[in-house]
Amino acid sequence: MELLRLEGLSKRYIGTQALDRVDLSVGTGEVLCLAGANGSGKSTLMKCVVGAETPDSGRIIWQGQSFSKLTPAQSRQLGIDIIYQDLSIFPEQTVAENVAFHAVQSGRRGWINWSEVDRIATEALDKIGAKLPLHTRLGDLPIGARQTTAIARALTGDCRLLVMDEPTTALPSRDVAHLLDMVRRLKADGISIIFISHKLEELFDIADRFVILRDGCKVAEHAPSELTSKRLSFLMTGVEFDSSKASQDLPKAAPTILSVESLSREKQYEDVSFSLKAGETIGFAGLTGAGRTEIALSLYGLNPPDSGTVTVAGNALNARSPLDAIRAGIALVSEDRQTQGLFPRKPIKENISAASYQARSGAFGIIPPTVEREIGDEWVRRVRVKTPSSDEPVQTLSGGNQQKVVLAKCLATNPKILIMDNPTVGIDVGSKAEIHEIVRDLARQGRGIIMISDDLEELVMSCHRVFVMEAGKLVAEFSGDDLTTSALSARLRSEG
């Protein structure tokens, strides 16, 4: 049975046609996956559905009732809710209050009964089979718990259609499986889901139907059985991608540029040893919390180890701060680019040159005025950032291009060793392929690359060797013909 139908929805922003006569329909209890590159109009379309944006033209038909636009309150009353990518939660408040917030605010009585709040929260969490400490400040809980809270909140009303905008992007891998379980559970309860994600693997896992957007237009609609992930990538971008393995042409005589000997840090990782050659790319697979990010941060001087040695190009390195690491030639592309890698409101050129001022400054630490532009323009060209000028603020770029800026900032310091923590999270397939190409180029230039990723295909494509980490230890190493996504996923699954 049809629940929601969109007819000819259009939306124009200054300069761009964000949506161009998009038609779409969602049935009761259906999981509709909305796929498309960054900027293809997925988010705008969903904002029109939940009333956060007003379409210029077109109709929104909900159970036969026709609207030209909706307000947020109206759409919630109809039974439409959305889990925003930023989750839209209240970090200072407790779990219970977050879950019951809509119920409390829309209640006819102006006053609150706190045991009622707890009851509403427990009931909503039960619906998705989740258990959370009700009276803990939500900001103190990990991201997975925050997302569960946001989902539970959407279920406190009479929710019939739930929109999930990139719900798995910021989620550790083990929480993703849990989230997909929740989605299946909701579907079984007759709730319809519109699911937006860049992770094709999980889309195929849960989709009943795919709708693909490109540049604001609907380009295709398919059942999952009619698609392969290669075909889906093509529909989203209009480009064919080469997903072959990294070149295995590592010179035999390549010097070792990094060696790590029995590195340990209490409660994080234990007795970790590995080495990295010039021109080599090594990968780390494992669950979040297995110690991968922790080691990366230790090498970068942010999370000093308790014991063990790190040797960079023959010299012992005892990095107590990022500056030590940068001086030794180590650069880090951190997982969360918004808070840890970028100055979103600053121009691209300032972002790119931010880490290399010190090396380029003249007498008395004065930076020549042209340096910023030189560095900025050079790297915009080299990593192919799509922008009219390096004067544009970074926040105007798409996620993929923002990540290229982060990469450029690190590369401008001319590092010998580049550590990348989930470098393509939340980035569409097109930009992802470009970043992989850049990484391969860097390796060919003789740099050593350490890549931490939850995307096994990415690891297999980019790395010469991949370590599996589990509970703070390196438990397996794959290379050559043994290095396949199926081998990695089998090893990861065996952890349980």
Next chain:
Amino acid sequence: MKMKSNDMPHPQTKSDAPLPSGGTTGMLKAALSRLGQQSTVSMLSFIIVAYIVVVALISPDFLSWATAFDLVRSGAAWMIVALGVLVVMISGGIDVSFLANAILSAYVATLVTKLTGIDSLSFAILIAIAVGAFVGTINGLIIHLFSLPTLITTLAMQGVIHGFLMVFLNARPITAGRMPSSLRHFGTDTLFEFPSGAGYIGLSVFVVPLIIAIFTTWYLLNRTAIGRAIYAVGSNKVAAMRAGVNLLKVNLVIYGYAGALAGLMGLMMVSDVRLVDPTTLIGNELLVLAAAIIGGAKLTGGAGSVPGVLLGMTLVTLLSNTLVTIGLSASWSRFFIGFALVLIASISHYQTKRRNLRQLNFENV
């Protein structure tokens, strides 16, 4: 493919809730990091008790009903205005116009009482609260309509009120003799008295408006939907808007309520000192803001509680009024208040930092 042993116990991962790592220190650490708001309240109670003990040891006369009643009388008005500031700070805003608002409200209330000849305390209180709420509502309206930073709006409002009092009223004080008798009595009346030493001591009637203000603020913040919306706006404004919170209504309630409490405070102050002087009060705003922050309110919003701000104001009142008792000049009070502010802000910041580091979050490091 190499396999290595896997017999190490599973380390604490960043998605696990912080667990006590065992032993009393571990439990203490866990308790400290979990207490949050509670820790501010218990920490403050401890500091206040310790301070009282120290003062009492130096000057045994300090521990008396007379001192307690005197502190209540001189602190009540400040506590009331601090409750208004708390509401503003919970919403993520800041108000520096409240003392200007207080003195304006008191001036208008006194003048109207005199001119109409209605020498009634309830009438004066009503007018003071109405004027205060009106000025506050204008704050809220400006902040909402022009999306202005709250500091700029209220700073401007403070200047406008102060200037208005100076220019149009010539900064002319209303002295005790010309004040309505109901106000003069309000400042000296007591609920009950008992003989002590040479004379009588008694509990000021100021406790009545204080208790009403405490209860009202607590009820507003903890038992009403709009109160929780105020917390929500301070915690995450975008999320509150998406959740359908009516920001205009919230802003009007916040600033109107804070203004009403300021008006009440102003009337209490002039009744206490028996002088309506438009040049007083202004300049002490930071003491009240300090008290709210000491009491656990955050400049970033979303947090703060009534018990916290009451304790914060108690500490500030103690430091302002009792240093003389231990032989220090009153000028030291600002020094100690500043010191307490830095100390308590540092402790709570340190707790947040520890918590963030455990989750490998390098904000605020």
